[in-house]
Each structure stands twice: as C-alpha cells, then as structure tokens.
Amino acid sequence: MAKKSRVKSRQSAQSSAVAEGGISPRAACPCGSGKRYKACHGAPGGGAVFVARPFEGLPGECDLVALRELVPSATVPLTIKGYDDVPVLLGSLLPLAAPAMARDSGQVWAGLQVQHNYGDVSREVAAVLLDALAKVKAGESGIVGLTAAPGDGPRLQDLVTDDALTITVHEGFDWWIGDVEDKSGMEHALEHANEAAMPTARLSSVEAAYWTDTGTKEHLRWVMPEAEEDLLTALARLHVSGADVIVPGARFVGMFRAHGLLAPVWDLPVGTGAEALEEPAVAFKAALDEALADTSDLTAEVRSARAGLANRQVTIR
Template structure:
C-alpha cells in the first residue's frame, strides 16, 4: 500500500509552471487550487496574474483597488462617448457599485467591487461599455462573466492618471443637489475609512493611519525576482528604513505586483516621508541595476523577505 501511495503522490505532482490541486490558489483567495479556480463550477476559470499590466499608472490602480479608501481619477476614452459624458475612476462607490451613471450624465467606474470573474480589468471594461450604453441614471453592474472583449486599458488613452486622494467620501454627493438624508450614511462610510495620503515625490506610495500605528505601503512595478534581489541588497546594507523609527515589515502581493510595507511611529504623517522616499527610490534603482551575485548575507535577507509575503489577489 505504501508503495502505491508513493507512486500516486509522485504521479500527481504538477509539472513546472502548473499549480497543484493542493497548493494555494494563485488568485489569493486562501483556498486550495482544487477548491477554487481548479474546481469545476467553482471559481471563474479565467485567472489573470497581472490584470492591470499596460494600464496607465498600473501601480496606483492596484493601490486604489486594494489600499486606498477614497480616491478618484478622470479617464480619457479612446473613442469619446457620443453623448459627451466624462468618465471617472473611483476607488469605491456607494454600495460597492461597479459603475454609476450620475444625474449629471457623468459615468463613475468603481474599483472595489463585490464580483470577480477572474480578470478585473476585463470586468471593468465590460462594465464601462455597459455604462456607455446606458442613458438613464442608476447603478450599472455585471451578473454573469463578461466573456471575451476589451479590458479597461484597451479603452483608455491616458499616459498616467491624475489621482486625487480624498479625506472622505464627500465626492459621492458633490454633484447632488438635494443632500438631505445622506448625512448618516456618509458619516458611517467616513468612519470606516483610514486617513490616507499619496506621496508626491515617488509613484504609488501611500501613507495611512490605522489608529494604533501608521504605515507606508508602496506598490512597485518591477518583476518580483529582481525586486526581491534589490530589496535584499538594501536590507543587508541597512538602507531599507524609510524614516527615523520606521521598520520594514515585509510586503504583500496584489495583482502580480509587490508592495513593500513599513511600520511608522504614530504621529509621523506623510510630509516627513517625501524626502526619505525619494532617497530610497534612488537607492533601489541602484540596487536594481546591480547584477552581481548576491552575497551570503544578501541571500539570507532575500529568504527572509520571501517568507514575509502575503498575497491579497
């Protein structure tokens, strides 16, 4: 029996590049692959590891989807809406709606939504096309997988997004004339949002205050292996602190990108991080350009960093 069991286990091992049925699903759900994207009739069959690749400000889009409570950015369409309506990308819409056609005619597109059909960029593209075909104000969403079609990055032309991080969700009602009866819902939404700010000296780095501590979370575009090597070099050289009293605590993986995370002393705020972040970006660029073999100390640091990764999606 033992021999047959060993043979069965050996035969069931995945070939290189595949995901084994008992391995964690790469979508980041926390389930085993056989119970998620590998299950018949389970999670969506389509899974895209880096769905926002090619999207203007890809790293910021990932941050707005996963980290930032309240932020907006205008989108420029490749083919302008025949009704002349503008489109605004939003981190979160009321009731986590996928999209809304506002009374003003403006189209709002939400990043933080309830549904997930495997490729969020394709979901966003389908929702946007549906909203562009909708003239009446209201919520627009998906109830079924969208199938083949353009992704959001196929529909826009921006080189980079002009992102505004808001103190709260007042932008939800900024274009509403009669705001009576909305105060309680807005207050509840604002109470659940952690204060957040985007650094201006570097791309896609966000400070946040969660009450008991502050963090800097920085979504980076470099390939994972190269970025881990570079971060290991900086860690071994003692150059991975972002500010006095800060501590590099690891990183998370979201939509195919890594985001290093630092704990900050309470009371730091975003402004004191601007110059250190810019200096860190320069040190990181130098480390990325170093193609020499890692030293033993650097390899040890890299192993520790790799073990401190958490996948969001």
C-alpha cells in the same frame, strides 16, 4: 508495489500542475475567492481565465493596484475610446459598493473595490463601465453589475486612452455626492462611510507610495513595478547594508503581493506624517535602483536576508 506507483503518479501529476500553472492545486486561489485553486480556477470549468497581473500595460498600474487593495477613498478621471464626451470616474469604492453607476448627472462611475471573482479584474471593470456608458447614452441612470462572467469582451487596456492617470486621494467620501443637487437625507450614510476611512495620502515625489494612519500606527505602503525576484534581491541588499530604513525609527516589516506586484510596507513612528516621507522616499528610490542594477554574486548574508523577506509576504490577490 502498485500502491507506491499510484502515489508516485499522483505526486507527479500534482508537480506538473504546479509547474504548468505556477499554483499548487491545494493553495488558495489567487482570484481571492477563498477556495482552494483546485476547487476554483484550477477546476474543470471552474474559471475560464485567471490574469495574475490584470492592470499590466495601463498607465498608473501600481496606483491602480493600490486603489484596488490599499486606499480607502480615491478617484481617477478616465477618457474612454468612443465616449470622449462622457465624464468617467474610476473610484476606489462607490456608494453601496456598486460595480458601476450611470449617474443622473450624466457621469459614469466605475469601482475598483468590487470582488466579482471572474478571473480578470480589468475585463470585469471594463464590462460594467461599458454597460454604464450605454445607460447614459440612452438617457438612463442606475447601478450596473455583473451576474455572469464578462466573456471575451474588451479590457480596460482596450478602452482607456489616457497616457497618464491623475490620482486624487480623498479624506472621506464627500465626492460621492459631488454631482448631486439635493443632498438631503444622505448625511448619515456619508458620515458612516467617512468614519471608516483611514487617513491616507499619496506621496508626490515618487510613484504609488501611500502613507496611512490606522490610529495606533502609521505605515508607508509602496506598490512597485519591478519583477518579484529582482525586487526581493534588491531589498535584501538594502536590508543588509542598513539602507532599508525610510526615516529614523521606521521599520521595514514585509510586503503585500497583489495583482502580480509587490508592495513593501514600513511601520513608521506615530506622528511622522506624509510630508516627512517625501525626500527620504526619493533617496530610497535611488538606492533601490542602484541595488536593482547590482549584478554581483549574493553573499551568504544577503541570501539569508532574502529568504527572510520572502517569508514576510502576504498575498492579497
């Protein structure tokens, strides 16, 4: 009897943890550390904070998620409060995978594809960005990183004054040396980096949709801002009606979940290219908006499709 009581108590405690935190203690920690939640941010002292949607409230949230997780080479100029006179560039990946750089040119760069794993990507980027800005103001240059959690400092949301972001997707990483006068000796490293960058393009007709060519396949990966449950239902409605095919021959294969948002993914026929997706993406967005507004009861077929879609999600972060 006592053993059963202990088991019941342990199960009840675990259920409470899931209910309160929304994460099973045995599940992978959403911070991306590779550890179980109970051994990472779910452990006593294992993490002061975990922000599931770190870019919420920033202009271009969906694009920032894409640049963090999906896009090889892209840049975004930023205006930082109190530093209007310093050119600031937010990049997908910086040289040497640096968190931030105070450049000899007087520019400041910050990288998104850095895994500090302190629980809040926005605060991590803001911390190295401010350190790099301080270096430039002091007439110094060099790489800046974090060796400890940034604490209660400002987040990007507190620093960025731009109302909208201008995303530039690059074919490679030539922008790494755009502010360098003497480029000698950099050719080999740049060539190696460029070879690893898959061709990628951002659609201009809709927000945060990216075409990419992996060599053997082409994909459309589209980060969407809608709440997960609503988006799953809407996509299920479109799937049942056959309206989830972007272009003839395309196949909706599932979704990434990253930083609190879903990114539906389509396999495309080889040779499709980004330009051919522009008008179909607009039509799909209109159909999706209509499905999101549909409050009618779900049919058995839609429920089944929704369950299938839920099983085709891969969490990145």
